[in-house]
Amino acid sequence: MGLNGTAGTSCVKRAGDGYILCRLVASVFFVAVLAFAAMPRSVAAQDFSFGSFRVEGNQRIQTSTIIARTGITPGKTVTAGQLNDAYQSLLDSGLFETVELDPQGSTLVIRVEERPTINEINFEGNKRIKDEDLSKIVESQSRRVFNPRQAERDAAKIAEAYSQTGRVAATVTPRIIRRSDNRVDLVFEISEGDTIEIERVSFVGNRAFSDRRLRQVLETKQANFLRAFLRSDTLIEDRIAFDKQVLRDFYLSRGYVDFRVNSANVEFTREHDAFYLVVNVTEGQQYKFGKITTVSEMPGVDAAAYQKIIKVKSGKVYSPSLVENTITRMENLAVKQGVDFLRVEPRIKRNDRDLTLDVEFALTKGPRIFVERIDIEGNTTTLDRVIRHQFRIAEGDPFNPREIRQAAERIRALGFFETADVETREGTSPDQVIVDVNVVEKPTGSLSLGGSYSINDGFGVAIGLSESNFLGRGQRLSLTLSTAQESESYVLGFTEPYLLGRDLRLDLDLGVSSTNSSYAAYDTRTGFFKPALTFPTGELSSLRIGYNWDRSEMKDNGDSSFGAVIGNEIAQGSKVASGVGLTYTYDSRVSGLNPNAGVLFQIGTDYAGLGGDSKYFRATGKVIAQTKVYHEEITLRATLQGGVFSWRGNGYSRTLDRFLLTNDIMRGFEPSGIGPRDQSGGADDAIGGNYFAVASFEAEFPLGLPEELGLRGGVFYDIGNLWNVSNVDTSGATIVGANGAARHVIGFSLLWTTGLGPLRFNFTKALKKESYDKEQSFDLTLQTSF
Structure with missing residues (x-):
């Protein structure tokens, strides 16, 4: 050894930088010698071979499971790298807090410290989101091994749930409380923060x-x-x-x-x-439809027949939905004509000069692909046939991608499922496809509570029980109880939307109702049974055919001031009416060609005389036309309603059979406030009329207030008349208004969309009325459910 403990190096102590440099070189050389001495004598020292294993520290996890997790085979040589992989594998399992591998000759000693198990999971500080809802978010579970990383992920999910409610400042901190037997309680401490x-x-x-x-x-x-x-x-x-x-x-x-x-x-x-x-x-520019043509690229297919069913006209504002509806209409026509695999390709040409879009519907032949089968999964309650009803194709039919998309939309529109995914995949051959429908069901029963108020009927409460997927058959069963100060009703309803597997809806309504009106000198009691069938007659129209049975009675409510007509009708007692009715409806307000304008046309007829005590004919009609103008800020609406009643039986008709106008038909007057009246004996009874006609014109517009207030204004002008009392027992009566007279009313409405429901305030003034009319200058209605 040399001086200062170095080997082969000698430094003579003398002044100057040379001595310091010499000492530095000696020190480096000495460190290098020690490092070389510490190195293994050979590479072979890094290889191991273990004939046995000993596991220490495990309590719940079996020894064999831990050894298998290492991936080391007894007697087989492993390198240091493989030993490190075994260590990492045990650590990555998430079962252990610490892992130590100690080679002792031919024995590998594995020392572990197991992670604790979760005893229970608690949430603290949460008020806006309930514990049961948070439990559905987190993936950590009781009686499973606690994983800190999973707890952090769960905390992030809870914070995200709060963020979705607007509480972006919410913080969640996972903490553990140590328990005996290597258990912990996992607690999520939540600071909800304020809603931003x-x-x-x-x-x-x-x-x-x-x-x-x-x-x-x-x-x-x-x-x-x-x-x-x-x-x-x-x-x-x-x-x-x-x-x-x-x-x-x-x-x-x-x-x-x-x-x-x-x-x-x-x-x-x-x-x-x-x-x-x-x-x-x-925004860009607004385009309208230009030339609309149809060409056929399929032999034997006449383009003229398909051109005739196009309802979109040139000059109309362009809308992709109108193009889609036209394609659907054409493909449906092809099915009716027996033309398979027809595809309609819209070819659009822009005309930037006149801001129009020319649309050419090309009838082309699609690929020959058939539907092999439709597989439905996930429906534990809903029957397969309820879902299959939404498909307009069946196994073996030509495959139409558009129809599959529309079927998926109809399935989601049922409201029976949380999610509904419809996908296609190749079948057993390239020309076959399998349609997979995967759904996740949700509860379809509901309990609704509602309230209403009107000046005429006072406060009311409505309770509704309904099941929209009764027994998984897609049927609706409901029970509605509605009570107000002056009226009440109890109705049991049942609906089968696809009777006999067809697009035919069956409705059954059974119930009782009663009125105790302060506007009449009598009370009513009615029981009814009304089955009906409804089926579409077109894209926007339907026809309803129904049977009506009711038993009704007018009773003295203790007010002895009623006149002769009402007295005669009360004396008739209970009467039964049995008959049939037809109602035709056409409504283009929602799905018509113009999203800002539409028309409702409805006409109905009822005939009573199929047994029972009453025999009459009644017809009613309603037409509503509305549009939006001034950048869709103002809604203009015109309504025309009318009715005709003709008594065909023996004896006389009753006020219950004839027309009585209420506020939703003619504003500005009390219910039954206009029309013929009996003023005999000091009474003033509304007795209804056989004919009525009412025209209403109104406009709704913003008031210039912040729209979040939900306030809009409206003005209206109503003209109405109710007249004719033929087939009425007028013996001893003094009748006024039988010939009728037009009433004119103007008014202002305040429409308020609130969290409790829509409020409507009507302020009216009768410009023309009769002396015996009952005017009502203010009306308030509220209806809501919660």
């Missing part, structure tokens, strides 16, 4: 529609004082993504084919207690 609301929703780039109109489209709303009932003013990321798509659909359906949402930026207010949502859009 959206103070304002504004738009940039919109010219065709105002911010107010676009805010009506979005599901996200601005904050308002009703937020205790409405939670749509909180910031939810998924809701904003949904609103972008809804906004795009809104513009596309109105011809803005180039519309796009550039951005939807969320910013904190200066106080950091609310958000601003700013949506930047590019």
Whole structure:
């Protein structure tokens, strides 16, 4: 050894940098020598071979399981790297807090410290979300091994759940409490934080529609004082993504084919207690339909026949849904004509100069693919046939992708399932497809409580029990109990939407009702049974055929001031009416060619005389036309209603059989406030009439107030008449108004959409009335469910 413990190195102590450099070189050389001495003598020292294993520290987990987890075979040589892999495998299993591998000759000693098991899971600090709902979110479970990483992931999921309710500042901290027998209680400490609301929703780039109109489209709303009932003013990321798509659909359906949402930026207010949502859009130009033609590229298919069924006309505002409806109509015609595999390809040509889109519907031949079978899974309660009813094709039919998509939409629209996925895959051969339907069911029974108020009937309570998927057959069974101060009803209803497997709906209603009206000198008691069949007669029309049976009676309510007519009718006692009725309905207000305009046409006839005591004919009609103008801000509506009653039996008709006008038909008057009256003996009884006609014209518009208040205004003008009392027992009566007279009413409405339900205030003034009419200058209605 040399000086200073170095080998082969000598430094002479002398002044200057040379001596310091010499000492530094000696030190480095000495460290290198020690490192070399510590190295294994050969590479073979890194290999191991174990003939036996000894596991220490395990309590719940079997020794054989731990040894198998290492992947080491007894007697087989393993390297240090493989030994490290065994260590990592045990650690990654999540079963152990610590792992140690100690080679002792031919024995491998494995020392482990097991993770504790979860005794129970608790939540602390949560008020807005219940424990049972949080339990569905977390994946950690009692009596399973505690995994810190999983607990952290569960905490993140809980925080995300709070974020979806607008509480983006919520924090969740997982903690454990040690128990005996290597158990722990897992506690999620939750700080919910305050709900951060959206103070304002504004738009940039919109010219065709105002911010107010676009805010009506979005599901996200601005904050308002009703937020205790409405939670749509909180910031939810998924809701904003949904609103972008809804906004795009809104513009596309109105011809803005180039519309796009550039951005939807969320910013904190200066106080950091609310958000601003700013949506930047590019509207583009509005396009209309140009030339609409049909060409056939299939031999034997006449394009003219398909051109005739096109309802869209040139000059109409372009909408993709109208194109889709036309394609569906053409493909349905092909099925009726027995043309298989016909596909309709819309070819659109832009004309930027006149802002039109020419649409050419090309009839082409699609691939020869058949439906091999339809597999349905996940429906534990709902019968297969209920789901199969939503398909317009069956096994062996030609495959139509459009029909499959529409069937999927109909299945989701049933409301029986949380999720419903419809997908296709190749069958046993390339020309066969299998349709897979996977559903997740949800509860379909409901209990509803409701309240109502009107000046005429007072406060009322409604209780409803319903099951929309009765016994998994897709049938609806309901029981409704409705009580108000002056009327009550109890109705049991049943609906079979697909009678005999066809698009034929069966409705059965059985119930009793009664009135104790302060506007009449009598009470009524009625029991009824009404079965009916309804089937479509077109895309927008339907026909209802029903049988009506009722037993009704007018009773003295203790007011002895009723006149001769009412007295004679009370004396008739209980009477039974048995008859049939037809009702035809055409409604284009929702699914018509124009999303902003539509018409409802309804006409019904009833004939009583199939047995029973009453024999009469009654016909009623209603026409409603409405449209939206001024950038869809103002709704214009015109309504015309009328009815004819003709008594055909012996004796006389009753007030219950004739028409009595209520506030929903003719405003400005009390129920039964206009029409013929009996004023004999000091009475003033409304006795109804055989004919009525009412025309209403109204406009609804914004009031310029913040739309989150839900307030809109309206003005209306009603003209109505009720007359004729033929076939009425008028002996001893003094009748006024039998010949009728037109009444004119103007009014103003305040419409308020609240969290409790829609409120309507009507302020009216009769411009023309008769001296015996009962005017009502104010009316308030409220109806809600909760």
